[in-house]
Each structure stands twice: as C-alpha cells, then as structure tokens.
Amino acid sequence: MGIKDLSPKELAQRVLSGDRRAAARVITLVEDQSDNANEMMKELFPHTGRSMIIGLTGSGGSGKSTLIDHLISRFRAMGKTVGVVAVDPSSPFSGGALLGDRIRFQSHSMDDGVYIRSMGSRGYLGGLARATADVVRVMEAMGNEVIIIETLGAGQDEIDIIHVAQTCLLVLTPGMGDDIQAMKAGIMEIADLIVLNKADLDGANLCLRGLEAAVHYGLGEGPGWIPKVMPTVACASKSIDVQGVDDLVKGIMEHQEFLYETRKIDEVRANRIEQELGLVFKDEVEKVVFAGLKGTGKKQGYIESIRAGDNDPYSVVEEVLATFLKVENLE
Amino acid sequence: MSAGKIKVILSKVGLDGHDRGAKVVASVLRSAGMEVVYLGMFQTPESIVKAAIDEDADVIGVSYLSGEHLVFTPLIVQEMKAQGLEDVLFVAGGSFPPEDIPTMKAMGIDEVFRGGSLSEDFVNYIRSRAGEKEA
C-alpha cells in the first residue's frame, strides 16, 4: 500500500514501527502543516519526550557540522540512535536554499541508526520554530535516542529553536569575532557549553581565557550550571588529530546528569512544552480566525476602513476576537 | 515537498570530481525557490537513494561528466525501485553523447539535460513534473 493511501493514524503507526520512508514523509507533512498534520502529531506525541536533545549553534565556518559528525560517531559507539536536524539559511529573495550540511556527515550516510534531515530556514506556515519543534517530536517518535539540532543561531527564529533543546552548545572559533556577537545576541545566556573549535589556531588560548572570564562574570547567584568552555579541534584529516571531542561528549553527559540530578530536567521539559504550546496556539488561532474571515470579505472590509481612517488595527482585533473567542463570556 | 518547496538531491556519483556544473545547477535551483540537498562527490547509488528517502526528496539529480552515465543510471534506477521511490523524479545533466539518451531513458531515467541546456528548461521541467509525480 502506497504511503499516499494511508490514513494519518496508519502513517503515525508506521512511524512508530520504524518505517523510515513513512517517517520522512510525515516530517514533510508536518513541516508543511498539511491538513492531517495535527492528527498525526496527536498520535505521535505520547511517544515523545524521552530523547536527549542537544542544540548546536555557530556561524558558518565554525566547523560545527564536523563537530556534529564526531558527536554522532561517539553516540553511535555508545549504542544510541541519533537524529539530526540541520537548518541552513534560505534565500530571502527566492525562498530556495542550499542545504549543504549533510555532506559533512558522509561517514554516517549508510548507517541506519542515524537519521539526518536538512531544513531551510524559511517558508514554514507557522515559522521555523514551530516546524522544527514538530520535526523534533517526530524524530523522537521514530525512536532516536539522541537528537541534535544544528542552526546558525542568527535571527530570532533560530534562537527560539534552541528552547526545544536541553543541552545547548555554542560553537565559536578564535579570531572570528563571534564571541562578541554572541554576547550581543543573548545566546551566551542560553549556552550550556561554549565550544572553541579550531583551538589549534593562533590566539586560541587568549580566546579561551576571555570566554572563561565572560562566563565567570556573567554568573548569576545560586547553584546553577556553570557553562563549560571547551576547546576542540574537529577538522582534522586523521582521526588521531581530532581533539577535545571526547571531553565535549563528557561535558554534554555531565550537563544531562546535572539536569536529572537537580530535577531541572522537569523545568527544561516544561519550558519546551510551553514554547510549543505558544507556537501551536498562535498558529491555530490565526488559522481559525482567518479561516473564519475568509470568504466573508470582512478582512478586506476591515483593511479598507482602517485605510480610510475609520478604524484602527487594535480595535479590529478586539472586535474579531470577541466574535471568535466569545471573550466576554469567559470573564 | 517541504515548506511547500521542491526538494532536490544533487549529487555526483563515482570517482569524478568535476563539480562546476553541479554547483551552478544547485545555485540556479536555489534561485528558483527550491531546496537543494547537495551531496557532493564520490556518492554511490545507495547513498544517493538513502539521502532521497531521509530527506523525502522530490527529485534526484545527478551530474555525469566522465562517461559513467551508462554504468550508474541503471544502478540508481534499480536502487530507487528497490527502495520504493518510483514517485521520485530522476534526472541527469552533464556531458554525454546524444545517442545514449534513448538508452538512458530506456534504463529508466526521467529526463536528461546535456551541457548547454538553459536553466529555464530544467527548472520548468522539474517544477511541472515534481508535483505531478506526487499527485
């Protein structure tokens, strides 16, 4: 039976039973928020929430993809299945994208225990954050014990994605000036592990010390997790020259242990759910409202009256919400 | 499709490293609004098809420049069939004798675009057929 002929429930079952092709298709449907997407997500949701989710951000050229390649190897060696979501920027003009991260994971291209999915950053009906959040849930339902989300970390959307992750890594390199940029973007606050890749380059030691200092002074009060600053050399032509990856994996596992021991994992999970709830809510409310307005010509009417100076957006929204949500009845 | 976009796997297969054409096509397809998963060089039919499955691709595009078109085309078609990817479009570009084109089509490739093809041609072809196969 072709995939196209399956009901949402059957598709979801296929995903849960390990059908890779079905899972890939479900991811597409979910990215596109196709009609039955929510049905499928409902079926899959109870089977999610148990994976280790790692988020990795860093600018292009930081070597984060190669780092991920090594992380995949380490997790596979531990016997864990791994899913990777690699987000690459889409063109703001055409909406198209060159998804070139996958090329970095060649060594795993035939390993069935590794599932890699590339995503552009634009064009999702509900925005990138919603799409990625849903895709990660599907990957969990597929049975991937570790999920790695890779983004550039530029732009609000991509920072929002990181809230889905439990352990966040920020990848910098010496002399790229990213350390300063990252501080500005607010990513430093989110990062649990700050990785200085290409740590064999000139200026690495200085950079490391600077980062350690930044972490130290940025500390709030309380016995929280102190972000670890970790040097790595991910890009090497011989595996014996790769440095720091084992320590990095240890650092990740330590953070995970910390989350579980302090029960902070519950907070992290709650945050994720709150994030997703917010995203789904926003989408669905929008859908309901615009679906309702569609065909009535009301939307156009509102726009006209605002333009003519007879109304304003704020009053319009109040009015519409009152109609749709019967807000006054809830008070 | 994902995010309503056509997803294309673009690859070179075998030992040939000349990737100028493949890269130009990748840029063209991106400018045309498609998502291109570029696999690079030294891929095998198996690795290409596996990527197509995982990425839920609509199109597999291969660049042939060194005479390997009659060797790899049937292998890729075979692998696609074995993995149930009949609804995925398979196209190739590059340099091969026009006499071989009917053979390649008989082997199961959907369309070929020899060097000198206009971007418009393959973009329009993919746009019109990728959706069709899905339907």
Add this chain to the structure above:
Amino acid sequence: MNHNEHEDGKVDPYAGLDPVVNMSGLEIEPLYGPDVFEETDFARDMGRPGEYPFVRGVYPTMYRGRPWTIRQLMSLGPPQECNQRIHHLVNMGATGISLCLDMPTIMGRDSDDPMAEGEVGRCGGVAIDTIQDMRDLLAGLDLSKISINFVSNSQSTVILAMFCALGLELGTDWELLSGTMQNDILKEYQAQKSYYFPPEPSVRLILDTIAFCTRNLPKFNPISISGYHLASAGATPIQELAFTLSNGFYYVEKAIEAGLDIDEFAPRLSFFFKAHNDFFENVAKFRAARRIWARTMKEKFGARNPASWRFRVHTQTSGSSLTAQQMENNIIRTTVQALSAVMAGTQSLHTNAHDEALSIPTERSEKLALRTQQILLYESGAASTIDPLAGSYYVEALTQRMEAECEDIFRTIADMGGVVAGIEKGYFQREIAESAFRYQESLERGERVVVGLNRYVEEEETEIQLREVDPDFEKNKIAALKAFKEQRDPEQIRKRAEELRSVCESGENVMPVLIRAVQEGMTLGESVAQMKDVFGVYREQAIF
C-alpha cells in the same frame, strides 16, 4: 583614457555605442590610442625577447629559432593501445607527448579497486597500476629523445617513480629524461578536486619531487603550475592569471623554506594556461604573466639566475568553450584560440579535437587538431617574426589593466593569510563558483552569445563518429593486475610499504624509496594507501 571626446566639439561617434564587457568583467573601449604608452619605458617595461622582463617572449629567438612544441594529449585507456597512438601521432609530426590518467588512477586507486568499477580506462585516460603498465605505455620510445608530459597530480610521486624506474631498466641516464609532471596540488583544492591528502603533506610531496628532479633529472619539469583547470571550473581570465601566479609564488616560498636554492629549482618551474576565446585578452594575459613572474622572482625572491625569471608555459585551447551542438564549429574555435596562444608566445600547445565535447577524439578529429597547429606554423605567417603584437594599443592597455587587477587580487589573498588560508576559507572556490554562475546567467540572458548554443540553434542529427571504448578492457586489466601481483615477492612488498610509511613520517624525500617500491611491484593504489594512512585524507566544505 577616454577617446570619446573631440576637442573641436564634433559629434562623438562612440557616444551611443552599447558597452562591451569582456569575460573578466573589464569594459572594453571602442578605441585605444597611443596614450596607452604614455608612461611606458620600453626598455624597462617590455625589454627584448629573452631579456628581463620577458614580456616579448622568454627566449631571444622564439619561434624563429625553434617552433613551439606541438604537444597533444594522446592517451587511451589500455597502455598498449595508448602506446600505439603515441607512435602514430609522433609519426604524424607531434613533437611532444602528453598523457592523461584514467579516473581510478587519478583518484589513487588500482583497476581492481571496488570504487573503480565502470571507470577503468575511460575518458582518454591511461590506466596505470604498476610498472608493467609504464613499460607497456612507453614501449619502443627513445626516452632520451622525446619529451613526455604526465597529467598527474596527487599521484605524481608514484608516476615519477615508475618513470625513473623504467629509465633505469632501459639504461637511459636520468639526466637525459625530459618532460613534465603536472603535479600542482593547489589547483586541486581550488578547482579540480582530485586531491587526497591535506595541503601540508601534499605540498611536501611536491617539494620532494622538485628537490629530486633538481638533483637528478635536470631536464624534467617537476611541476606545471596550472590555470587551465581553474578556468575550466569557471575562473575568469584575470582570476586564472592571479590565482595561478599566486600558487606559483606559494610553491617558491615553500621550496625556499625547505632549504632549496631558488636559482636551482626555479628554472624548472613551468606553467599551464588556457587559451580562451577572447583572442586579445588571452595575449594580454600571457604578457602580464611574464612580466609579473619575472619582476616578482627577481625583486621579491631575489633570484639571480635569469632562467629563474622566465615564465615558461604550455597552453591548451579551451575545452569548456566547445559545444556538443554543431560540433564542427569547434574547429573554428580551436583554431582562433590556438592562434591566440601562438601570438601570446606559448612554449608548447595542445589543440582540442572538435568532438571532445562528447568523447575522446577519433583518429580523424585528432589529426585535424594536429594539422591546425601545422597550418598555423607553416602557412599563416604567425611565426614569421617574434612577438608580432607588441606595440598594439589594445593589447598593451589590456596587459596593464590585467596586471593591476592581478595585484589587487594578490593583496586580497595576502590579507586573508595566504594561499592555503584562502583555500581553507573557501575564497578561491567561491570566487570561481560565482564566476561560473555569472557566466551561465550571461549565456541565458543572451548577453553572451555562443553560436549554436544560444543563437543559431539547430535541431540536428549527429552524424559524427565517436570512438568506441573496448568493453572488455576493464575485465582484462583486472585479470592482468591479478597475475602481476602473483609474481611479486610479498615480503619485499611488505618491507617497501614499511619503508614508505617511515619516510612519509620522517620527512625524508620519498622518491628513492618509492622507486625501489615500484621496482618490486608495489601498485599505485597500494602506494597511495600507505601515504593516506600517514598523511590523512582531506575533506572540503561545499562552497557555492
């Protein structure tokens, strides 16, 4: 300088003309005049042929003393067949030999390697696995009298080792062996992508061959620093010029660092350019190259031997300009490009066959390509005098312009940290990819016309005969390789493998050990595998 204004206020005939931009992006004036020479000191800036700065030619008598070498690519997959073709072409008047390797050999793999399946001996490349193949390839040739160009890069040390071993077997003095090894790894990272190891060990191997040849094979050019492949990947003529020279200077720097005497190795550095479509720009490119190389070698690197200042170049007409549509048009393209290379003062020349857009040339088409050069040489008058285009306002203007743009690019590369830093940052790859993309766009917009491709297009029946490849060759080659391996002494092979690893690690020159190894029968694939183990394997980032 704008010639579009007349002092007497008359109507300017050039005002309404459409602008013309050449492939490098330079705007070309409708008219050039003597003011181009305003700042020129002819003795300082042009000199005489054979004299610094060599703009007018690297030798005093140029083609009046000796014609350029007609060096056609003549390889075929099976070494024995290739040998026959070599003899055939030499008998027809080719004065130099140029050989390509098949894809598996290019990628450092033997014919029996699983990844070589379907690709052995294809594409006009000869399949070289062992010294036996080298024997078959060059059988019947007097190596002391013939110049052989191996289009070999990452596997150059092994190919050279086999060549030297063969010399020993035949009793030919190494001092008499003449030829070239392409052996330019930087352009592989930038364009052709047939590298194996990371940049550092790759360059080290090149230095090993340079040192070895300087000492033992004085007539052999250990490297042909190439712009051709960069241009084929999309580089504009200015980029080809700048990137090639940059790469050349990098090798010089490294050789000096390794303790080699510049005046000993520099005379053997050679170059490889493309003769692209734009006739005059091509000529300007060569002139600019000669001047920049001479000046830099003398003033920056302090070379004192005039032979070190000479930019010697082999040229190939542009393969990427050939169309598969209306293939006979390619004969005209090749002729124009070849004439341009001759006007530019090339030392040797390969002219493409017109059916190469589709496959390796038939005997008929390769003969035509050869005859093209002979007709240019004997009938066109192009070689009647030395450097006929000197003094052309246009050529001089273009030369000056290209030189200036080149210096800009040198600065950009220096700011980036140098050539290898540029490669790692993807600078070259990106520039080349962008040029390729822009070229494609200009074709599709009709801004650039290629006859038969985007104008004067015809529905056609291809009547051209294509050369058949023997379908059994791969099978037979693998069987021959197996038989060869059975004859070897496995203990010797093991020892040589260990020796090879050892010199790779210690930094000693690999050549002596490699020569011994191939004499014992170590295959190319085995040698490369040992080196990969020690040096590692390079992977690039996808750059668009």
